[in-house]
Amino acid sequence: MAKAHQQYILMHKNVPVAELELDSASGYISAIGSIYNDRHVPVGILVKNGRIDRAALNRWWEGRAIPTSREGIRRALEMMKVSTTQQLVDKCMGLSLSDQYWICPKKSKVKWEDVNFFEHSFSDDVGNILFGKDTKAKEISLMSPDNTSDGWLKKKWVIHKGKRYLIKGGSGAIQQEPYNEVLASRIMDRLSIPHVVYVLITQEGYPYSICEDFVTPQTELISAWYIMQTHKKPNNVSLYKHYLNCCERLEIPGVKDFLDRMITIDYIIANEDRHQNNFGAVRNSDTLQWVGPAPIYDSGSSMWFSKPNTLISARAKIPCKPFKINHDEQIKLVTNFDWLDLSALKGIDEEFREILKGSLFIDEKRRDILCFALRKRIEMLEKIVNLRLTKLPEDNIEEDVTRNTAYNGH
Numbered sequence: 037m038a039k040a041h042q043q044y045i046l047m048h049k050n051v052p053v054a055e056l057e058l059d060s061a062s063g064y065i066s067a068i069g070s071i072y073n074d075r076h077v078p079v080g081i082l083v084k085n086g087r088i089d090r091a092a093l094n095r096w097w098e099g100r101a102i103p104t105s106r107e108g109i110r111r112a113l114e115m116m117k118v119s120t121t122q123q124l125v126d127k128c129m130g131l132s133l134s135d136q137y138w139i140c141p142k143k144s145k146v147k148w149e150d151v152n153f154f155e156h157s158f159s160d161d162v163g164n165i166l167f168g169k170d171t172k173a174k175e176i177s178l179m180s181p182d183n184t185s186d187g188w189l190k191k192k193w194v195i196h197k198g199k200r201y202l203i204k205g206g207s208g209a210i211q212q213e214p215y216n217e218v219l220a221s222r223i224m225d226r227l228s229i230p231h232v233v234y235v236l237i238t239q240e241g242y243p244y245s246i247c248e249d250f251v252t253p254q255t256e257l258i259s260a261w262y263i264m265q266t267h268k269k270p271n272n273v274s275l276y277k278h279y280l281n282c283c284e285r286l287e288i289p290g291v292k293d294f295l296d297r298m299i300t301i302d303y304i305i306a307n308e309d310r311h312q313n314n315f316g317a318v319r320n321s322d323t324l325q326w327v328g329p330a331p332i333y334d335s336g337s338s339m340w341f342s343k344p345n346t347l348i349s350a351r352a353k354i355p356c357k358p359f360k361i362n363h364d365e366q367i368k369l370v371t372n373f374d375w376l377d378l379s380a381l382k383g384i385d386e387e388f389r390e391i392l393k394g395s396l397f398i399d400e401k402r403r404d405i406l407c408f409a410l411r412k413r414i415e416m417l418e419k420i421v422n423l424r425l426t427k428l429p430e431d432n433i434e435e436d437v438t439r440n441t442a443y444n445g446h
């Protein structure tokens with residue numbers, strides 16, 4: 037019979053961080069033993085009087101599992117013969133392609149360089165199953181970075197010519213997200229905003245975006261959600277200011293300029309889902325020094341992706357995250373537009389039309405409506421920028437502290 041509890045060391049590359057006990061049935065952390073290195077405890081998990089908060093570490097651990105809302109996850113779990121996505125995490129030793137944490141069985145001598153997915157190949161069994169394919173393998177290998185991939189869209193990691201790429205699908209009857217990722221990449225190219233480059237591929241008529249892993253064996257992505265957990269947010273401080281304060285204390289360079297650009301691109305593409313795990317910062321995983329904001333990724337839930345044609349309009353109210361509940365308010369947080377050359381976006385609507393032409397799900401009418409709405413958003417932004425030029429910068433200081441902070445990041 038399998039043991040009810042298993043003993044592990046939480047590792048950060050080859051640095052032992054803390055002793056952990058995992059409950060085999062649930063995959064959750066049932067106890068935390070000695071802490072070996074508190075500097076390497078995951079960012080945002082507080083250590084008080086030499087103890088790690090187990091609930092907080094469990095939430096972090098839970099965040100490494102595929103969310104239960106992931107499309108097709110029930111069927112995939114059945115095929116893999118595991119009952120929860122959490123159990124998949126320890127099948128790949130908790131390793132991922134976005135950071136450098138993992139768990140090592142307590143008496144094992146395994147080193148990070150023996151197992152990490154940046155330098156070792158992995159089976160595509162899990163990826164294929166997540167993509168709804170039957171696997172031919174008699175024995176399914178569960179050693180895959182797909183076990184620790186976040187987000188609700190269907191996705192899998194692949195290796196091509198030695199590089200790691202993430203392939204991600206679209207949702208619903210319109211399957212628009214992959215096209216939006218490509219559009220966002222093209223806009224950010226033109227505006228010189230550091231971003232992850234997404235390219236379109238199709239498989240069996242369905243569109244997917246593909247992007248390269250921007251994390252390397254020496255770096256890691258830490259999401260804004262965990263950066264915000266490094267200090268308690270006072271009630272009278274807005275979420276925007278709190279993020280800036282946390283980044284300043286951690287000495288993450290270039291965050292204000294980055295936020296100016298992220299808020300602006302999200303305004304243009306009417307992004308609905310820039311939650312606190314859809315942006316963040318990169319740090320060196322050996323020295324723990326912060327490199328800077330992560331290049332902009334995951335911009336697909338935008339451009340009225342889930343709306344019928346009749347509800348698409350540049351002025352329609354759409355949800356907005358993370359700092360304000362509508363884009364007209366959020367764009368006021370931009371401190372400086374000097375970097376923004378909107379003339380660089382001339383003809384981007386026609387470029388979008390060409391990108392959309394490959395879709396079996398988006399007809400000519402929707403293409404026209406989307407391209408028109410995109411042009412309008414750019415015009416609206418232009419008005420905002422021009423109006424700003426006639427005002428004093430001090431008029432722009434934001435002080436709304438009503439934005440939600442209870443959101444758990446997922």
Ligand SMILES: Nc1ncnc2c1ncn2[C@@H]1O[C@H](COP(=O)(O)OP(=O)(O)OP(=O)(O)O)[C@@H](O)[C@H]1O
Nearest residue numbers: 134186187188189232247248249250251313333334
């Ligand atoms: N190019 C990349 N390099 C490294 N890590 C990445 C990359 N792209 C995505 N990730 C990681 O994978 C996670 C999931 O990817 P992504 O946010 O694109 O998926 P999603 O399904 O669109 O998410 P959501 O649920 O926010 O819509 C990201 O939060 C990030 O941690």
Ligand SMILES: [Mg+2]
Nearest residue numbers: 187313314334
């Ligand atoms: Mg995401």
